[in-house]
Amino acid sequence: MTPKQLTQKILKKDRLSLARFITLLENRDTKAIEALGDLYPKTGKAIRIGITGPQGVGKSSLLNQLIKEVTKQKKKVGVLAIDPSSALHGGAFLGDRIRMQSHTLNKNVFIRSMATRHNHKGLSSALHDAMTALDAFGCDVIFIETIGIGQDEIAISQLTDLSMLVLSPDFGDKFQALKSGLTETCDLLVVNKIDLPKSKQALATLKEMTYLPVLGVSSKKGTQISVLYKKIIQQYDALKKSKVLDFRRTNQQKAAIREKLEETLLSNFNQFWKDKKIQLEIDRLLQKKKNPNQITKKLSTKL
Amino acid sequence: MQAKKIKALIAKPGLDGHDRGAIAVSQALRDAGMEVLYTGIRQTPQHIVETAIQEDVDVLGLSCLSGAHMSLFKEVTSLLKKNKVKGLLIFAGGIIPDDDIPKIKKMGIKQVFPPGSPLSEIVSFIQKSAQKK
Numbered sequence A: 001m002t003p004k005q006l007t008q009k010i011l012k013k014d015r016l017s018l019a020r021f022i023t024l025l026e027n028r029d030t031k032a033i034e035a036l037g038d039l040y041p042k043t044g045k046a047i048r049i050g051i052t053g054p055q056g057v058g059k060s061s062l063l064n065q066l067i068k069e070v071t072k073q074k075k076k077v078g079v080l081a082i083d084p085s086s087a088l089h090g091g092a093f094l095g096d097r098i099r100m101q102s103h104t105l106n107k108n109v110f111i112r113s114m115a116t117r118h119n120h121k122g123l124s125s126a127l128h129d130a131m132t133a134l135d136a137f138g139c140d141v142i143f144i145e146t147i148g149i150g151q152d153e154i155a156i157s158q159l160t161d162l163s164m165l166v167l168s169p170d171f172g173d174k175f176q177a178l179k180s181g182l183t184e185t186c187d188l189l190v191v192n193k194i195d196l197p198k199s200k201q202a203l204a205t206l207k208e209m210t211y212l213p214v215l216g217v218s219s220k221k222g223t224q225i226s227v228l229y230k231k232i233i234q235q236y237d238a239l240k241k242s243k244v245l246d247f248r249r250t251n252q253q254k255a256a257i258r259e260k261l262e263e264t265l266l267s268n269f270n271q272f273w274k275d276k277k278i279q280l281e282i283d284r285l286l287q288k289k290k291n292p293n294q295i296t297k298k299l300s301t302k303l
Numbered sequence B: 001m002q003a004k005k006i007k008a009l010i011a012k013p014g015l016d017g018h019d020r021g022a023i024a025v026s027q028a029l030r031d032a033g034m035e036v037l038y039t040g041i042r043q044t045p046q047h048i049v050e051t052a053i054q055e056d057v058d059v060l061g062l063s064c065l066s067g068a069h070m071s072l073f074k075e076v077t078s079l080l081k082k083n084k085v086k087g088l089l090i091f092a093g094g095i096i097p098d099d100d101i102p103k104i105k106k107m108g109i110k111q112v113f114p115p116g117s118p119l120s121e122i123v124s125f126i127q128k129s130a131q132k133k
Helices: A003-011 A015-026 A030-042 A059-072 A127-137 A155-159 A174-178 A199-209 A225-241 A244-273 A276-286 A292-300 B020-031 B045-055 B069-082 B100-106 B119-129
Strands: A047-052 A077-083 A092-094 A109-115 A141-145 A162-167 A188-191 A214-216 B007-011 B035-038 B059-064 B089-094 B111-113
Touching: A003 A015, A003 A030, A003 A127, A015 A030, A015 A109, A015 A127, A015 B045, A030 A127, A047 A059, A047 A155, A059 A077, A059 A141, A059 A225, A077 A092, A077 A127, A092 A109, A092 B020, A109 A127, A109 B045, A127 A141, A127 A155, A127 A244, A155 A244, A162 A225, A174 A199, A188 A199, A188 A225, A199 A214, A214 A225, A225 A244, A276 A292, B007 B020, B007 B045, B020 B035, B020 B059, B020 B089, B020 B119, B045 B059, B045 B069, B059 B069, B069 B089, B069 B100, B089 B119, B100 B111, B111 B119
Parallel strands: A047 A141, A047 A162, A077 A109, A077 A141, A092 B035, A162 A188, A188 A214, B007 B035, B007 B059, B059 B089, B089 B111
Antiparallel strands: none
8 A cells, every 4th residue: 555545544544554654654754754744734633742751660651541541531542652772783672562551452542662763862753753643543642652761851842742751759859850951841740659658758859849740640559640631631721722832833843844854964974974084084093193173173174 | 764674563362471482582583673562461362463553563473371372373363364464474482282383374374483492593584584564
């Protein structure tokens, strides 16, 4: 089937075609990217929510619980769960889905795992396009789960309507909470695993150190999940009412365009970096004839 | 266009709870540069087939140690046909008697790897036979 035919079937809610189309987007297939034009006008309905946080805090488990909340209201959920590709061999273990596997047979849930494939921001280069496909497919809510590098992973908040940072009660002390980065760009701070000891202290510390709403939940026990979901929807409604949502959505498109252009630049740069001349310069470095700053200066003129 | 990748789903149909083998195979495929998903234990054939659809995998590995492989594998392969999933390379592993292997291959499962199969053999089998989309 051609990408064009796939898009027509996506609009008719065909899951197999949606899945195949996302694969083509991951491969950055030029025809599929062109065919996205047919889906783009059908988007805008879905709420796009980013979930980020360090690895092991329970992002996937929290998502598993949130999916329950959304589907209770007979809404359609799409999930894009990103895991890292190996820098050594390019392989990946896509381990998020295993926490959400119980939703697999629910026809209102579509979960897709994606590897980063060396995307320079730790997301997937197909992420924005895959959200377009899920939106056109008819999802009411789209969750994006990041790989979880932690402190500086702000790209996700630029690509979603709202994003939350998930922490565990042992995230650190108040000086950790004071650092710039994620705690500034997300909309909601969630402390997962509040069934663990010392979680009250952690919540108090965070509340003291940040302007953002802070909420404690336990994915394991299912505590406070419906409160969290209500909070998300409240925030979304407020964004919509104040027109901040329109602003954010324009910025999402802008960020996506910038990201695509950056990737083109980067791939041109990677070609440049393979040039033999570079190795010759590096050899001179080894002989201590030049220092790295001199070489950088010389090469930068050739960029 | 980016380089295509082989995407594999390792699945455990049925009720046995031991997944050391499934995890070892997942690890080997990952290290060979593939993108690997694992379903976790105690999955129904319906779960496995729906996962293969949503994730659009190129390869499906079924691991079964419970002895129920004949009926479970049959269910998986017929559900795949019913859902019009094409071009999927299927292989199996686990405690499977030699006599069952020809019957399993008739279901459309390309290869069976019994206990003791070298991981490198599984990897090269997939690299040779999988169709990348």
